[in-house]
Amino acid sequence: MTTIFDRPEDFAATALEGFAAVYGRYVRAVRNGVVRATPRTEGKVAVVVGGGSGHYPAFAGYVGQGLADAAVAGDVFASPSTAAVARLCRQADLRGGVLLGYGNYAGDVLNFGLAAERLRAEGIDVRLLAVTDDVASGPAEAHLSRRGIAGDLVVFKIAGAAAEEGLDLDAVEAVARHANQRTVSFGVAFAGCTLPGAAGPLFSVDKGRMALGLGIHGEPGIDDQAILPALDLARLLVDRLLAERPEGAARVALVLNGLGATKYEELFLLYTHVAARIEAAGLAIVLPEVGEFVTSLDMQGCSLTLMWLDEALERLWRAPCESAAFTRREGHVVVPFAGEEADEAVAYPPADAASQADARCLAALLKDLASTLVEAEAELGRIDAVAGDGDHGQGMARGSAAAHEAAKAALSAGAGARSLLEAAGDAWADRAGGTSGVLWGVLLRAWSQAFSNEGPITPQAVVDGARLALSGVTRLGGAKPGDKTLVDALIPFVETLEQRFGEGRLLAEAWEAAAQAAEAAAVETAKLTPKLGRARPLAARSLGHRDAGAVSLALCATTAGRHLAR
Numbered sequence: 221m222t223t224i225f226d227r228p229e230d231f232a233a234t235a236l237e238g239f240a241a242v243y244g245r246y247v248r249a250v251r252n253g254v255v256r257a258t259p260r261t262e263g264k265v266a267v268v269v270g271g272g273s274g275h276y277p278a279f280a281g282y283v284g285q286g287l288a289d290a291a292v293a294g295d296v297f298a299s300p301s302t303a304a305v306a307r308l309c310r311q312a313d314l315r316g317g318v319l320l321g322y323g324n325y326a327g328d329v330l331n332f333g334l335a336a337e338r339l340r341a342e343g344i345d346v347r348l349l350a351v352t353d354d355v356a357s358g359p360a361e362a363h364l365s366r367r368g369i370a371g372d373l374v375v376f377k378i379a380g381a382a383a384e385e386g387l388d389l390d391a392v393e394a395v396a397r398h399a400n401q402r403t404v405s406f407g408v409a410f411a412g413c414t415l416p417g418a419a420g421p422l423f424s425v426d427k428g429r430m431a432l433g434l435g436i437h438g439e440p441g442i443d444d445q446a447i448l449p450a451l452d453l454a455r456l457l458v459d460r461l462l463a464e465r466p467e468g469a470a471r472v473a474l475v476l477n478g479l480g481a482t483k484y485e486e487l488f489l490l491y492t493h494v495a496a497r498i499e500a501a502g503l504a505i506v507l508p509e510v511g512e513f514v515t516s517l518d519m520q521g522c523s524l525t526l527m528w529l530d531e532a533l534e535r536l537w538r539a540p541c542e543s544a545a546f547t548r549r550e551g552h553v554v555v556p557f558a559g560e561e562a563d564e565a566v567a568y569p570p571a572d573a574a575s576q577a578d579a580r581c582l583a584a585l586l587k588d589l590a591s592t593l594v595e596a597e598a599e600l601g602r603i604d605a606v607a608g609d610g611d612h613g614q615g616m617a618r619g620s621a622a623a624h625e626a627a628k629a630a631l632s633a634g635a636g637a638r639s640l641l642e643a644a645g646d647a648w649a650d651r652a653g654g655t656s657g658v659l660w661g662v663l664l665r666a667w668s669q670a671f672s673n674e675g676p677i678t679p680q681a682v683v684d685g686a687r688l689a690l691s692g693v694t695r696l697g698g699a700k701p702g703d704k705t706l707v708d709a710l711i712p713f714v715e716t717l718e719q720r721f722g723e724g725r726l727l728a729e730a731w732e733a734a735a736q737a738a739e740a741a742a743v744e745t746a747k748l749t750p751k752l753g754r755a756r757p758l759a760a761r762s763l764g765h766r767d768a769g770a771v772s773l774a775l776c777a778t779t780a781g782r783h784l785a786r
Contacts, residue, residue, distance in 0.1 A: 222416045232296050235273065236280060239544070246544050252300055253304070255312055265317050265319055266290065266314050268305075268309050268312050270291050270294075272328075274437075274516065277514075277546070282380075282543050284542050284543025286380050286381055299327030304331075305335035319389065321350075321375065323369070349375070351371050352364050353369060353403045354366050356406055356460075357435075360464050373509070375396060382395045382396065399536075403526070407477075409520065410520040411425055413519035426444070436514060453493075454493030454494045457524040462498075462501055469503070469528040471506050474505050474509070475508075475513055476524055477514055477522060477525065478515070481520040486522075487511065507537060567633075568673075570673065577676070578671075579630070587627075592775060593613075593772070596617075600768050608768065620652075622647040626647030636671075637671045638669070642664075646665065648661050655697070659697055689710075693706070705770065710738070712734075713738040714734070716734040732785070742773070746764055749762055
């Protein structure tokens with residue numbers, strides 16, 4: 221929700237004041253808006269844009285060279301008044317006429333339209349441009365009845381570039397209308413937005429579901445469905461827009477827009493699927509933009525905008541511009557999206573049949589570990605969240621799954637036991653990330669050094685590998701007994717394994733005893749306070765709770781013990 225404000229009724233005006241103070245190199249604050257502060261040419265068409273507040277960077281963030289000459293701002297989600305619109309136009313006017321751009325919403329249509337009438341009566345030539353890109357709000361045959369969402373950015377960019385080129389008002393209006401006619405958007409929301417001072421969001425979305433075809437003023441979507449994986453969400457967004465692809469269209473401008481509370485990383489991930497699907501349809505993407513461009517306060521969701529380019533529109537889309545929120549330099553080039561790079565083929569050292577057979581056993585063990593850690597992911601995350609960042613379960617699940625996949629690939633390439641475990645350790649570390657990822661990577665790689673690609677794995681080699689793993693982990697991480705880390709479980713595991721095996725026990729029996737020692741030690745970590753890592757500043761909060769790293773290590777030891785017993 222929106223949490224930083226003084227009086228809710230002053231939110232929009234105070235935010236605009238702060239924006240202008242920060243970006244004085246681009247804008248000059250005036251009543252109800254901002255005017256471009258950088259040099260302009262007399263006789264140039266003035267592009268004035270605006271609407272309600274709460275959509276930053278729309279609209280004030282787009283005032284600058286090659287974009288808008290002024291932006292008028294109403295209260296949150298409320299159209300600016302007729303007087304405010306007219307006042308901004310007068311201050312932006314350069315005696316070349318005014319193009320007045322806004323989203324196609326009832327309040328904006330009325331106030332911008334009335335302002336245009338007043339200004340025409342004063343002798344200022346004003347043309348109106350209502351952006352109508354939202355495919356969810358009307359059929360294709362009634363394009364001009366649709367509402368405007370993130371298409372504002374691309375349409376205003378075209379208008380601003382045309383005006384900067386020195387085109388007259390008729391030409392600027394014509395190319396802006398052409399851009400609007402060839403721009404389509406579709407969005408989804410996962411959670412609603414909350415007005416400053418309000419007790420709750422303007423609309424809500426049930427857990428696990430998403431709203432389709434949302435507006436940008438807190439309007440609920442036209443339908444809802446279960447949240448989709450990124451690949452399927454990309455298909456949904458892209459296909460709704462491709463359905464309106466004009467005949468002959470081969471190139472598109474693309475904007476993947478976050479609505480206010482969707483992380484950029486999520487958008488970048490989604491873009492990989494969006495781009496792949498668009499290019500599979502035979503379209504080239506020209507200078508894609510991913511980020512927040514037209515938001516709705518703290519709404520969680522995203523929208524996809526496409527503009528079907530022709531030669532004129534592409535020239536204007538590429539044209540340089542500079543504002544507080546959107547800058548494009550000269551010389552930008554198109555870099556086609558190539559998708560994911562293919563994995564390089566790995567050549568493994570020769571291995572004999574006995575080592576390859578043991579490699580198959582190790583791969584099966586890694587599969588068991590991956591299954592176990594997926595099941596334990598939520599619980600490990602819960603334990604880690606007490607004094608950490610809560611990502612341990614996720615990291616262990618991802619790392620073990622990657623290790624299993626790497627093991628399968630190594631098997632297919634004929635790898636022996638040592639090479640397979642090395643590859644699995646590297647994959648675990650690479651995919652899991654974080655401290656636990658690198659430690660498990662070291663653990664498996666160090667353990668593999670006791671094995672060979674020739675001959676079978678001996679029980680003594682397994683025990684020797686455990687000691688190598690402990691040495692590798694403690695050398696790299698620097699943890700000691702009592703620091704409340706996985707080392708507190710690993711040390712008793714290794715010592716018990718060596719002791720029981722040295723007493724003449726079978727490997728499976730010695731391992732079972734070692735796993736039990738690790739489990740007991742993991743329980744005892746609840747009495748400790750962390751001396752290392754992210755949990756150290758919250759040591760008091762950790763007291764009374766087990767260490768997630770020790771718990772997961774004991775869990776892996778127990779799982780491996782069951783595998784050995786079989």
